[in-house]
Amino acid sequence: MRHRLAELRGPDVPAKALDARALAALAANPGCRRRAILDGAGVDKAALAGALGAPSDYGQSQFALIRGNTFEARVKADGGAELLRLTRTLLDPAAEPPAGAAVPDLSAPGPEGRTARTALALREAVAAGGWTLLDHPMLALDVAGSPAFLEPDAVVVHPDGGWTVVEIKSFPMLDGSADPAKVGAAARQAAVYVLALEAVAARLTPPPAVRHEVLLVCPKDFSNLPTARAVDVRAQRAVTARQLDRLTRVETIAEELPEGTCFDPERPAGELTAAVDAVPAAYAPECLSSCELAFHCRERSRAADAVTRLGRPLRAELGGLGTVHEVLSAARGESGDPDDPVVAALRRAAALRAEALAAAADREAVPCP
Template identity: 45%
Template sequence: MSVDERLNALRGTAPRKPHNARTLAALAANPGCRRRTLLDAAGIDKGQIAQGLGVRISIGQMSSIAIARGKGFEAKVKADGCAELLRLLREHIGLPVAEVHYHDLNPADTDDRITSRLRRSQRALQASAESNEPTGTLFDHPILQLTVNGVQVRIEPDLIAFKLGNQFFIVEIKSFAILDGTANSGKVAGAAQQSAVYVLAMREMLQTAGLDPDMVSDQVVLVCPKDFSNHPVAELLDVRKQLATLKRQLDRMESVESLLRLLPPDLSFDPRLDAAGRPTRDPQELAAAVYQVTARYSPECLDACELGGVCRAEASGMVPVLGRVVREDLGGIDSIKEAVELATGLREPDAGQQQVADLLRRAYGMRETALGAVR
C-alpha cells in the first residue's frame, strides 16, 4: 500500500481536513509529537476524534461577535479596491505607491474549484514576477501551495500579495489592536508564523517556475486596528526567524513513511460518522487506536491542539501533566507516584535514579521540617 493509501485508510470515511496556514504554523507548537504529525498528515479532523472520545475541546473556538468584527475590519481595509490599504502602504510603510492594478483572485462563484483557482493564482503571480512593469499590483486572495512531508498542501490564505518593483510583499490583516505601537506578543507571533507559511509557499511557487524566490520579501505588512478604534494601522514585521523555523521543521519532520512503519497495518482512526455526522465508534476502541501513536504531551498542548484534552487524560498520573519545568526538575522520573514514593522513601531507587532520589528525599525532609515546625 502506498503512503497515501495508508493515510486514507487511517482516516477512514471521515472527510479529509487539509492543512492550512494555521495548522502549519501550529506545527511549531510541538514538532516532536508523532501523534499530531501523523493525524495532520492523514488529514484527520482532530476535533472530531476528541469529540468521539467524549473530550471537550477548548481551542479553535472564536466568539461569533469577534468574527463579525474581524470581517468588518477586513472589509473596511479592502473597500474600494483596497484604497485604505494603499494609503497605509504609502504613509505607514513608506512604499512609493502611486497607482496600482487590483487583481481579484477570489472565487468567481460557488462552483469555482480550488484547483482552477490555484492555477489562476499561479499564472497571475508568475506573469507579474516576470514583468518589469513599475506599477504596483495587488492580488486579493490568491491560492498557494506548499510541499509538506512530500505532499502538496494547498493553502487558502486570507491575504493580499502586493508587488512593487520586483518585490512581493505579503499583507496580513488581523483584528487585534496595535495600542501605542505595541500589540499582544502572542498574537503577533501567531501572525508572523502564518505569514512565514505564505512567504515560503510563494517562494516555492516562484522557484518551481524557475523564478527568483527572493522576490518575496521576508518583511511582511501587518495591518491591525489602531488603539481603541477600527481605523487601520500598518507595521512591517520581520519574519526571517519564523521562516527559518518553519523551513527546518519541514525539513526535519519525521517522515510519515517511517511513522507508518511503526504502526500495525490495520490501524484506523475512523470515527464512523452517522448520517448526521456524529461519531458512532466505540470510544474505548477509538482511544486504543489513538494511543497506538505516541504523543508528546505538555500542558501547552491544551491551547494549541484539539487533542490536548485527550492526551492529558492519557497522561494522567504521569509527570508531564504537571508541566515542562516539573518534568525537568524531576530529572527523568515519569510517574508521579514513583516520584512521591522516592521522595518519601517508600521506594528504593533504580540504578539511574539514585541522584534524583537523594535530592527528592532531602527536599521532602526539609519540607516536612519546615511545615512541621508551625503545624
C-alpha cells in the same frame, strides 16, 4: 499513500485542510506523532474529540469570525487601496504610490488549481512591475511528506518584485501596540506563509525576494478603522522551518499503525479510542490552546502519570524520570542513582521541604504568651 490516508480518516470522510494556524501549532510540538498523522490524513480533530467524549472549545467563536470577516472586507475595499497605502507607508516608502494596482482573479477549480493560478499570478506580477494585490492566494507547503494548502489573507507584490505577506486580525491596536501574545501567534502563522512563498519564489529565475517583515493589520483603538505595523518574522520562520523538518514523515507513522486503523468519528467509541491510542502523543499544557484533542490527551497523560502534563520545561529538568511516581520515589530516596544531579537535586529539595515543615510545626506548638 493518498489511498492509505483516506483509509485512516474514513473512506467517505472528506479531508480537512491544514491551515497556517494548525501548522504553526504542529511545528511547536514536532514530537507529537498523533497530531502529525491526524493532520496529515486530514482528520477533523474537533469531531474526533467529540466522538471520544472529550470535546474541546479550541477555535474561534462565530462572533469573532463574523467580526474578522467584516473588518477584512473593509481593509480590502476599493481594490485594497488602504491596504496598499499601509504597505507602502510602512514597508516601501520610496516606491511609487500604489494607484491603479492590479488585483488579479485567482479563482480556479480545487486547491491544486488555485495554487497553480497563484504561482502564475505572482510570476506575471513580477514581470509587469508596479503594485499587485493577491487577495486570498493559495500556497502549498510540504509537511512531513504530505502537501498542505494554505490561504493567507493577502500577498502584496512590490514594484521592485518583492513579496510581502499580509495578516489581517480583528484584535485591536491600542495606542499603536497590540496584545504581545496575539501578535506572537500572528507572527508564527505568518512565518508559515513566508515559508510557502519562498517555495514558490525558488522556482522562478531569478527568485524574487520574499520579505521577512510582514504587515499586520488590525483595528485602530476601539474603532473599525485599519491601522498596521511591520512585524519581523525571521526568528519565527527559522524555528518553524527547523521544527517542520523534524517532523516524522506521515507515511512512516502510517506504516507502524495496526491494520484497519481508522479515525472516522462514526466508528464505535471503543474502536476509535484504540485507534487514537495506537499513535504516541506528546501532551503538554500548551496543547490546550492549540489542539482540539488536548482534553483527551490530558486525560491519558494523567492516567499514565506522565510528568509532561506539568509542562515541557519541567520535563526537561527531570532527565530520565518520566512519571510523577518516579520523581517522588527518587526524592524520598527510594530509587534513583544518588550521583545523578537530578536525583540529588530532588533529594535536597525534599530535605529542605521537610525542614521547613518541621520548623512551621514547632512554631505552631509554642503556646501564645
